[in-house]
Amino acid sequence: MVEEEKSSNSIYIVPELLEEIFLRLPLKSILKFKTVSKQWRSVLESKMFVEKRMNASKSGKIIAAYNCDCGDRPRIIHEARLGDQVFVYLHCFNARPSMICDSRPLLTCDGLVCIAEPDSIIVLNPSTGQLLRFPEPLSSRFINGEGSDFYRGNWVMGFGRDKVTGSYKVTKMCLLPREEGCDVLDVETGQWKNLSLPTYMAQVGRKLL
Incomplete structure (x- = not known):
């Protein structure tokens, strides 16, 4: 009975609608949802989804390199928004x-x-x-x-x-x-x-x- 009740209350979202929902989510949510299931991860990492997300963006992102001497390898630190412009901060080791x-x-x-x-x-x-x-x-x-x-x-x-x-x-x-x-x-x-x-x-x- 418990299993039947769970299955009857579950909501199935078709892949096309799921992708449209993902396209409207911020980057932090997308990274988090990759761990939910293999299906979600497959959708979020597909070339088609990446291209659609780039095209759906209202404005292009500016990559800003941040150099320091901590010794860490390049990585994305965070995003920041200034008006309609989005900045992606890329950490770099300036001694390299x-x-x-x-x-x-x-x-x-x-x-x-x-x-x-x-x-x-x-x-x-x-x-x-x-x-x-x-x-x-x-x-x-x-x-x-x-x-x-x-x-x-x-x-x-x-x-x-x-x-x-x-x-x-x-x-x-x-x-x-x-x-x-x-x-x-x-x-x-x-x-x-x-x-x-x-x-x-x-x-x-x-x-x-």
């Missing part, structure tokens, strides 16, 4: 080479942000607070027996979306004469793929994708 040597430490595409670290690649979504970290490819960890010297101009980097598969990808190209190479990271699978260099010349600081 990526924040002081590279003229373009942040790459963006479709609202996603890609950050190059000496030992990893970070892709974060300010709209959902999701942050993914990927290890560097083996080819860029060692050059002539030493660690990669990405931030002194030996590498160029790009971040964009594959028009064929729809997945986001990161490219890293080494410009050293004896160590020329190109690695492509598929953000969806987390796998690096080594490719031959393109025929055109790439310039440091130029976006590849």
Whole structure:
């Protein structure tokens, strides 16, 4: 009887309506509701939902990098609203080479942000607070027996979306004469793929994708 009463009082919400409700919730609620069920988490992390939430936003978000010397890695601190404008605060460690040597430490595409670290690649979504970290490819960890010297101009980097598969990808190209190479990271699978260099010349600081 108890089980029958519970089932009769439960409310079923169709996925389409559930998604519309989620689109109207603040970021804090979305992050909290990810833990409710696998179904909710699947909806909230789907590409379609992320795109709809970005399009439904009345105004774009401004990413503000906050540098300090605490030693912590990049992460989203919080959001703040000033009128109709939303600010997303990104915590960065100002002693890291990526924040002081590279003229373009942040790459963006479709609202996603890609950050190059000496030992990893970070892709974060300010709209959902999701942050993914990927290890560097083996080819860029060692050059002539030493660690990669990405931030002194030996590498160029790009971040964009594959028009064929729809997945986001990161490219890293080494410009050293004896160590020329190109690695492509598929953000969806987390796998690096080594490719031959393109025929055109790439310039440091130029976006590849």
